[in-house]
Amino acid sequence: MTEDNPRTGWFYRDELPPDDDAYFENMARTVFQAGLSWQLISDKWNDFRVAFKDFKIDQVSDFNDEDIEELLSNPRIIRNRAKIESVLVNAIAFARIQEEYGSFQDFFDTLDKSENYRFVRKELSKKFSRMGPKSAMIFLWSIGEDVQHE
Numbered sequence: 001m002t003e004d005n006p007r008t009g010w011f012y013r014d015e016l017p018p019d020d021d022a023y024f025e026n027m028a029r030t031v032f033q034a035g036l037s038w039q040l041i042s043d044k045w046n047d048f049r050v051a052f053k054d055f056k057i058d059q060v061s062d063f064n065d066e067d068i069e070e071l072l073s074n075p076r077i078i079r080n081r082a083k084i085e086s087v088l089v090n091a092i093a094f095a096r097i098q099e100e101y102g103s104f105q106d107f108f109d110t111l112d113k114s115e116n117y118r119f120v121r122k123e124l125s126k127k128f129s130r131m132g133p134k135s136a137m138i139f140l141w142s143i144g145e146d147v148q149h150e
Helices: 020-033 038-051 063-071 081-101 106-107 116-125 133-142
Strands: none
Touching: 020 038, 020 081, 020 106, 020 133, 063 133, 081 106, 116 133
């Protein structure tokens, strides 16, 4: 693992994330990172972990409207409703993938990674909220995939 991974920083380059919660955390960070300073997100990320229950998929997927309001009133994180709600939607998507495939990695292994992950990026965009082409590329890079900048 690199010195900058989801528990101390945020990305993997030398090995796969250890579990689905780590994949989920990287996706959440990618969502919050979009359009904002990398340093801003880095400075606040430990507070994000606390607010989002250490990105445990089973816990975040159970968040409700009251939890959303609590997150929106938390000055220690970025209080963007669309991004917060997308993280909750993505937790539910991860839970569904776990039910269908067993794990995110098992799902990921079924995808065609040719043409610089073109199909993978489309699938991520379909299954997950706020995973457009750029965000999908950043997410893929953050989990150690050899994507090329387009």
